[in-house]
Amino acid sequence: MSSTTQARVRRVALIGNPNTGKTTLFNALTGLSQRVGNYPGVTVEKKVGRMSEGVEVLDLPGTYSLAAHSPDEMVAVRVLLGEQDGEPRPDLVVVIVDASNLERNLYLVTQVMEVGRPVVVALNMTDMAAKAGMSVDPAGLSRSLGIPVVPLVAARGEGIEDLRAAIQSHLDAAPAQPAWTFPEPFAREVEGLERELGQERCMALRALVDAGGTVELDLVASRGEKARQALSEARERLRVSGKVPAAYEAQARYGWIAQAVAPHVSRRAVGASLTDRLDRVLTHRLAGSLVFLALMTAVFMLIFEWAGPVMDWIDGGFGTLGEAVSGAFADTRWAGGALESLLVDGIVAGVGGVLIFLPQIVFLFLFIALLEDCGYMARAAFLMDRVLRFCGLSGHSFIPLMSSFACAIPGVMSARTISNSRDRLVTILVAPLMSCSARIPVYALMAVAFVPDLRVGGVLSLQGLVFTGMYFLGIVTAIGAAFLFKHTILKGPTPPFVMELPPYQRPRLRNIGLRVWDAVRAFVIRAGTIILAISVVIWALSYYPRGEDLREQFQAEREALEARELSEDDRTAELEALDRRERGALARQSWFGRIGHALEPAFKPLGWDWRIGMAALASFPAREVIVATLGIIYDVGDDVDVDDEESRKPLIERMQASEWPDGKRVFNLPVALSIMVFFALCCQCGATVATIKRETNSWKWAGFTFFYMTALAYLASFVTYQVGRLWL
Amino acid sequence: MLLSECQPGQGGVVTRTAGDGPIGQRLLEMGLIEGARIQVIRVAPLGDPIEIKVGGYALSLRRSEAAGVEIQP
Numbered sequence: 001m002s003s004t005t006q007a008r009v010r011r012v013a014l015i016g017n018p019n020t021g022k023t024t025l026f027n028a029l030t031g032l033s034q035r036v037g038n039y040p041g042v043t044v045e046k047k048v049g050r051m052s053e054g055v056e057v058l059d060l061p062g063t064y065s066l067a068a069h070s071p072d073e074m075v076a077v078r079v080l081l082g083e084q085d086g087e088p089r090p091d092l093v094v095v096i097v098d099a100s101n102l103e104r105n106l107y108l109v110t111q112v113m114e115v116g117r118p119v120v121v122a123l124n125m126t127d128m129a130a131k132a133g134m135s136v137d138p139a140g141l142s143r144s145l146g147i148p149v150v151p152l153v154a155a156r157g158e159g160i161e162d163l164r165a166a167i168q169s170h171l172d173a174a175p176a177q178p179a180w181t182f183p184e185p186f187a188r189e190v191e192g193l194e195r196e197l198g199q200e201r202c203m204a205l206r207a208l209v210d211a212g213g214t215v216e217l218d219l220v221a222s223r224g225e226k227a228r229q230a231l232s233e234a235r236e237r238l239r240v241s242g243k244v245p246a247a248y249e250a251q252a253r254y255g256w257i258a259q260a261v262a263p264h265v266s267r268r269a270v271g272a273s274l275t276d277r278l279d280r281v282l283t284h285r286l287a288g289s290l291v292f293l294a295l296m297t298a299v300f301m302l303i304f305e306w307a308g309p310v311m312d313w314i315d316g317g318f319g320t321l322g323e324a325v326s327g328a329f330a331d332t333r334w335a336g337g338a339l340e341s342l343l344v345d346g347i348v349a350g351v352g353g354v355l356i357f358l359p360q361i362v363f364l365f366l367f368i369a370l371l372e373d374c375g376y377m378a379r380a381a382f383l384m385d386r387v388l389r390f391c392g393l394s395g396h397s398f399i400p401l402m403s404s405f406a407c408a409i410p411g412v413m414s415a416r417t418i419s420n421s422r423d424r425l426v427t428i429l430v431a432p433l434m435s436c437s438a439r440i441p442v443y444a445l446m447a448v449a450f451v452p453d454l455r456v457g458g459v460l461s462l463q464g465l466v467f468t469g470m471y472f473l474g475i476v477t478a479i480g481a482a483f484l485f486k487h488t489i490l491k492g493p494t495p496p497f498v499m500e501l502p503p504y505q506r507p508r509l510r511n512i513g514l515r516v517w518d519a520v521r522a523f524v525i526r527a528g529t530i531i532l533a534i535s536v537v538i539w540a541l542s543y544y545p546r547g548e549d550l551r552e553q554f555q556a557e558r559e560a561l562e563a564r565e566l567s568e569d570d571r572t573a574e575l576e577a578l579d580r581r582e583r584g585a586l587a588r589q590s591w592f593g594r595i596g597h598a599l600e601p602a603f604k605p606l607g608w609d610w611r612i613g614m615a616a617l618a619s620f621p622a623r624e625v626i627v628a629t630l631g632i633i634y635d636v637g638d639d640v641d642v643d644d645e646e647s648r649k650p651l652i653e654r655m656q657a658s659e660w661p662d663g664k665r666v667f668n669l670p671v672a673l674s675i676m677v678f679f680a681l682c683c684q685c686g687a688t689v690a691t692i693k694r695e696t697n698s699w700k701w702a703g704f705t706f707f708y709m710t711a712l713a714y715l716a717s718f719v720t721y722q723v724g725r726l727w728l
Numbered sequence: 729m730l731l732s733e734c735q736p737g738q739g740g741v742v743t744r745t746a747g748d749g750p751i752g753q754r755l756l757e758m759g760l761i762e763g764a765r766i767q768v769i770r771v772a773p774l775g776d777p778i779e780i781k782v783g784g785y786a787l788s789l790r791r792s793e794a795a796g797v798e799i800q801p
């Protein structure tokens with residue numbers, strides 16, 4: 001290797017306003033596939049990729065200004081200013097600019113140009129600009145700004161090669177030189193602070209304007225109170241002049257931008273845009289709210305409608321697979337042994353039962369990806385702001401909560417876009433209450449097995465309504481919990497709500513495909529790792545110890561029965577009853593059975609027998625496990641007579657048939673509802689708890705979420721069962 | 729008049745933005761500066777927030793925040 005290739009890796013930062021196509025561009029430059037969506041705040045952390053030999057690209061969260069307010073904006077600004085992870089400022093900064101919204105996007109460009117690095121402008125979304133009747137002359141703009149401007153349509157890959165070339169050739173270019181000046185007395189104060197505090201001009205400016213911002217805090221930390229005093233004196237002198245520092249900055253920049261841009265932009269009138277026409281309906285007073293409610297209900301109902309056929313598969317499909325595996329064991333010396341049981345009852349019945357729900361999960365993600373990519377999410381946040389304000393939050397909390405329908409982990413992470421730390425925390429604490437995709441298997445199984453198959457008003461299926469009801473239960477509980485937190489432990493003023501509403505776009509196949517593919521991969525990996533592991537443990541706990549004397553005792557009884565004088569029919573019936581008793585006895589004296597029986601008093605108030613209780617307990621690391629566990633518990637007893645067709649009854653039928661020792665059915669509607677409510681509200685996801693720990697940087701809040709949700713789930717499930725028992 | 733008092737369809741030129749605190753600063757940075765032309769497009773179903781057009785794009789904000797912006801119709 002020559003010494004030149006060993007040279008320091010050059011770092012190129014992609015910065016820009018939210019939703020301008022930074023991640024789309026990053027993916028095009030690096031060949032990676034980070035998530036993209038049509039709303040502000042998709043990217044919330046720094047991502048690194050390789051563009052070419054020795055050149056690294058950083059994708060950053062969007063920010064409107066270097067005055068960062070929320071944690072995600074802070075990441076972008078700190079990387080740019082060289083304050084993150086001990087890394088220096090990037091070697092070159094690419095500012096991605098939305099050509100259809102040029103002036104406001106150039107605001108950030110002017111700030112970045114003061115940081116003392118070479119800057120390249122990527123003029124993205126030129127297709128959108130053309131649709132809005134605007135055309136921008138890149139060469140002219142480049143002359144006015146004094147830096148390269150490369151036109152792009154990142155989503156279609158147009159102009160990427162030009163940008164690549166511009167990046168390569170400007171890695172060692174001179175720093176951008178601002179051509180604007182600030183008015184007096186603002187400029188004088190900035191210069192004064194520059195000298196007094198020994199700071200670069202851009203840092204002095206930020207410290208002056210962003211009262212209480214990170215630059216000021218860092219300065220005070222390193223220079224002491226003297227710095228704080230100098231800053232507040234300077235601000236006070238400006239205030240008497242009639243304007244706040246921020247107004248001086250904004251007016252100077254926008255003023256310069258207006259005269260620099262005007263000659264290079266031509267606008268022609270176009271009719272009402274698609275966005276205007278759509279918004280007339282989608283954000284209309286009445287129609288907007290109705291569309292929103294109808295949309296949500298329709299999706300959950302549809303997911304459920306799909307559940308029916310899929311549940312039939314469970315019955316057929318993995319019963320057949322189990323039989324095939326058993327068939328392969330037949331006549332070998334392992335027949336009827338532990339290995340066969342592990343494969344058939346543990347893995348096929350456990351993991352298989354969960355994997356079956358993949359189609360519904362694909363559908364849910366498809367829907368969420370469509371909403372995200374077309375631009376509806378920001379509208380929904382606009383519609384819901386008032387509702388969230390009731391519980392002390394703002395529309396900014398809507399997107400994290402809505403994303404949690406897919407999975408709480410990205411939901412919790414996207415709370416980074418919320419600037420106030422208290423509001424962010426409340427959002428994080430309630431996000432796991434939204435019903436995530438991992439609840440689908442539980443809801444679907446219970447609804448299909450135990451809710452009567454009726455049609456309400458001849459159309460809506462009652463099962464589907466109960467299924468959908470669980471989603472609304474999660475939403476209502478989340479609103480209530482947020483209200484409570486915001487008025488007790490995390491008391492504070494209602495946060496502001498200022499949000500850009502991006503134009504609607506036709507969803508892009510690639511974005512949707514990637515989102516769904518990621519979900520499928522994650523789901524399958526979970527099934528193949530954590531759920532597989534738990535399934536095997538549960539199988540072992542419910543298979544061992546085998547209790548040889550117990551089996552001998554039953555064998556003796558069986559022989560006695562064979563010897564008795566009985567009609568063929570009676571004998572068969574007696575033998576079957578004996579088999580059932582043996583299965584029950586073996587299951588009861590397994591480890592799982594013993595623990596379960598010991599804990600049964602805790603489960604009883606919820607209407608659960610030891611099997612359900614243990615299945616719920618085993619689901620704390622990952623809630624889908626309950627389906628696996630039920631599959632295993634109701635299978636293990638069946639290891640005798642595996643070739644007998646009768647013993648391979650579908651899980652649903654075996655659940656429906658299971659009895660308390662006194663002969664009463666275990667499962668009925670109140671019990672099924674109590675299980676569903678428990679799973680709707682309980683914090684049964686190790687990964688979510690770990691994410692909350694990481695995002696809040698404290699085990700305290702992760703633990704708090706876990707305990708309050710679990711307690712709430714137990715309580716709600718208790719009430720559901722007790723009330724349900726009286727009424728149903 | 730104050731931006732918060734405007735009905736859909738009304739608008740004008742900004743004469744003053746208070747600019748206090750992080751939200752005031754954000755509004756300035758988003759282009760609500762003296763001389764900017766703005767128009768109220770619509771009001772959310774529950775009466776708040778409002779959607780305005782400023783500098784060619786759509787911005788949503790609460791009435792309470794819009795109360796910091798004075799306009800000349």
Ligand SMILES: Nc1nc2c(ncn2[C@@H]2O[C@H](COP(=O)(O)OP(=O)(O)OP(=O)(O)O)[C@@H](O)[C@H]2O)c(=O)[nH]1
Pocket residue numbers: 016017018019020021022023024025035036037038039040041042043044060061062063124125126127128152153154155156373505508511
């Ligand atoms: N019409 C058009 N759409 C684009 C273009 N580039 C990106 N998009 C779309 O714009 C939306 C936002 O793209 P992202 O790449 O997620 O934007 P971002 O800047 O990373 O957004 P944040 O991470 O939220 O700050 C997506 O729906 C993209 O498909 C373009 O050149 N033209």
Ligand SMILES: [Mg+2]
Pocket residue numbers: 022023024035036042043060061062
């Ligand atoms: Mg992004």
